[in-house]
Amino acid sequence: MTSILVLHGPNLNLLGEREPHIYGHDTLDDINGRLAAMCASNGHEFQTLQSNAEHELVDRLHAARNDGTDFILINPGAFTHTSVALLDAFLATGIPFIEVHLSNLHRREDFRQKSFLASAAVGTIVGLGAQGYELALQAAFKQLADKT
Ligand code: DQA
Numbered sequence: 001m002t003s004i005l006v007l008h009g010p011n012l013n014l015l016g017e018r019e020p021h022i023y024g025h026d027t028l029d030d031i032n033g034r035l036a037a038m039c040a041s042n043g044h045e046f047q048t049l050q051s052n053a054e055h056e057l058v059d060r061l062h063a064a065r066n067d068g069t070d071f072i073l074i075n076p077g078a079f080t081h082t083s084v085a086l087l088d089a090f091l092a093t094g095i096p097f098i099e100v101h102l103s104n105l106h107r108r109e110d111f112r113q114k115s116f117l118a119s120a121a122v123g124t125i126v127g128l129g130a131q132g133y134e135l136a137l138q139a140a141f142k143q144l145a146d147k148t
Pocket of ligand 1: 011104
């Protein structure tokens with residue numbers, strides 16, 4: 001069975017309450033619940049972690065090297081725009097990933113225009129709200145199916 005890891009960065013534990021005009025009304029549990037159901041019905045294992053700490057996300061990526069993780073979805077939150085450490089961790093794991101953002105970064109502040117991770121990602125989805133995660137997961141299913 002293939003295994004998909006979904007990582008959520010800082011402040012995403014507050015989804016549903018946090019600036020809902022930007023990030024929507026769905027909670028993280030709502031989003032994870034839908035992704036878990038999609039994985040179950042497609043025969044994939046679903047794992048997830050939300051952390052506000054950069055080192056916990058880095059440590060989880062290191063663990064993914066040896067725990068059978070086949071594909072990763074990540075919304076790195078603000079670490080998108082700051083974290084060489086996360087980029088290096090992804091390069092070290094070599095596991096393919098898709099970067100997801102709820103908001104359309106291209107329409108936002110200058111400091112949100114740069115992603116340190118995007119150059120290493122299979123692809124990115126921005127601006128489609130919570131649906132972006134489901135679209136990314138469908139893309140992950142296709143990538144995994146094409147590989148086998
Ligand atoms: C975000 C965009 C980031 O700039 C921001 O820091 C977030 C959420 C998004 O999903 O739109 O925390 O990643």
